[in-house]
Amino acid sequence: MNRLKPTILLVCRIIIGVTFIFSGFVKAVDPLGSTYKFIDYFNAFGMGWANGLAFALSVLQDLIEFTLGVMVLFNLKIRFSATFVLAFMAFYTPLTLYIAIANPVHDCGCFGDALVITNWQTFFKNLVLLAAAVAVFASRKQLDSKLKPMEQWALTGVAAAAILIFCGYSYRHTQVLDFRPYNVGTSIRAKMERPAGAPADVYESTFIYEKDGERKTFQISNLPDSTWTFVDARHTLVQKGYEPPIHDFSIVNPDGEDLTEDLLASDNYNFLLIAYNLDKSDLSRTDSLNRLADFCLAQGYTFRMLTASTDEAIVSFREVAEPPYEICICDETTLKTIVRSNPGLMVVKDGVIIGKWNLADIPPMKFFEGNLLAKCIDYQVTKQRTFYSWLLILSLAFIASIYLLARKRFGNENKCN
Numbered sequence: 001m002n003r004l005k006p007t008i009l010l011v012c013r014i015i016i017g018v019t020f021i022f023s024g025f026v027k028a029v030d031p032l033g034s035t036y037k038f039i040d041y042f043n044a045f046g047m048g049w050a051n052g053l054a055f056a057l058s059v060l061q062d063l064i065e066f067t068l069g070v071m072v073l074f075n076l077k078i079r080f081s082a083t084f085v086l087a088f089m090a091f092y093t094p095l096t097l098y099i100a101i102a103n104p105v106h107d108c109g110c111f112g113d114a115l116v117i118t119n120w121q122t123f124f125k126n127l128v129l130l131a132a133a134v135a136v137f138a139s140r141k142q143l144d145s146k147l148k149p150m151e152q153w154a155l156t157g158v159a160a161a162a163i164l165i166f167c168g169y170s171y172r173h174t175q176v177l178d179f180r181p182y183n184v185g186t187s188i189r190a191k192m193e194r195p196a197g198a199p200a201d202v203y204e205s206t207f208i209y210e211k212d213g214e215r216k217t218f219q220i221s222n223l224p225d226s227t228w229t230f231v232d233a234r235h236t237l238v239q240k241g242y243e244p245p246i247h248d249f250s251i252v253n254p255d256g257e258d259l260t261e262d263l264l265a266s267d268n269y270n271f272l273l274i275a276y277n278l279d280k281s282d283l284s285r286t287d288s289l290n291r292l293a294d295f296c297l298a299q300g301y302t303f304r305m306l307t308a309s310t311d312e313a314i315v316s317f318r319e320v321a322e323p324p325y326e327i328c329i330c331d332e333t334t335l336k337t338i339v340r341s342n343p344g345l346m347v348v349k350d351g352v353i354i355g356k357w358n359l360a361d362i363p364p365m366k367f368f369e370g371n372l373l374a375k376c377i378d379y380q381v382t383k384q385r386t387f388y389s390w391l392l393i394l395s396l397a398f399i400a401s402i403y404l405l406a407r408k409r410f411g412n413e414n415k416c417n
Contacts, residue, residue, distance in 0.1 A: 028163055031167050088133075275342055
């Protein structure tokens with residue numbers, strides 16, 4: 001048992017550390033995604049007044065999860081970190097139980113868009129983490145680090161600074177990892193299709209009838225006779241069926257004409273300036289975007305803006321920006337999913353997304369001259385190679401650290417024996 005206990009503690013630390021690091025990292029990739037998730041929860045719980053805190057809470061959550069994960073995994077200030085992790089899980093475990101039962105928001109968002117799990121799966125995951133947190137907390141006094149206190153705090157500070165810098169970069173620039181359905185290379189039409197034999201939504205229907213001033217509810221299997229008068233029908237979703245990754249992509253022009261099919265079938269370059277809310281849109285590059293639109297239209301490309309703004313906001317924007325392009329309407333959630341920046345730019349050809357940029361990343365006009373498809377491919381390949389090279393280096397360092405951690409633990413046990 002004495003030999004087994006350190007091994008169990010090590011496994012518990014690895015479970016907590018890896019889960020917290022992964023959770024903090026994938027949400028830091030897309031801090032605005034976590035912001036929208038906080039807003040969903042605030043609205044579901046009638047706390048709309050707290051929506052202004054959503055972004056700060058998103059960043060704070062990423063910081064806490066990632067930093068605590070590093071501290072527990074590498075045994076840094078373990079008495080502090082074990083206590084904090086236990087308090088963290090003691091708060092979130094009952095909360096996720098309530099969310100699983102009440103189901104106010106279907107997707108918990110605990111791993112961002114990288115790994116979507118149900119509310120019940122989130123609760124059971126938290127049960128495992130809570131048990132691991134209790135084990136580490138109960139044995140925290142025997143997990144003293146070989147590093148000096150200042151060295152431990154220094155490493156903790158490095159981890160915290162790294163995730164904050166990464167979070168800030170992801171907020172300003174196009175995400176280095178895009179887990180959403182509108183990532184570059186996506187065929188929009190393919191992700192809108194429903195596979196043959198995919199399960200459909202299952203509803204339970206009840207019918208309200210009235211007779212002699214009395215109302216009763218009936219199931220479809222025992223409807224009343226013709227002497228009863230139909231009043232209302234209610235349909236409750238009891239089982240969610242298959243939903244395509246892209247299910248709400250629709251573009252409507254100012255005349256009410258649906259342009260979705262024209263866009264998906266077009267072999268031309270279609271530039272879509274995404275601005276989900278013009279009242280909150282960054283207008284600092286309006287002139288350069290207008291020049292880009294003029295250039296694209298002169299090349300014979302299609303250039304449109306997609307927004308979910310009101311007619312009044314569109315009229316006001318036209319007066320200020322004097323855009324040379326058509327402004328069309330699209331669903332707000334869809335636009336927020338396509339690109340987090342407000343505005344951002346997406347280029348579609350043959351129904352495939354070949355380029356996507358936040359406002360800060362939109363290339364100079366020279367980039368869009370010549371063979372645009374080849375340039376977009378080269379841009380994406382270079383971006384991915386750079387990121388995956390760094391990810392490989394960090395992953396190898398991470399794996400080596402866990403190996404050395406385990407080797408040191410088991411080596412100490414063998415010496416004691």
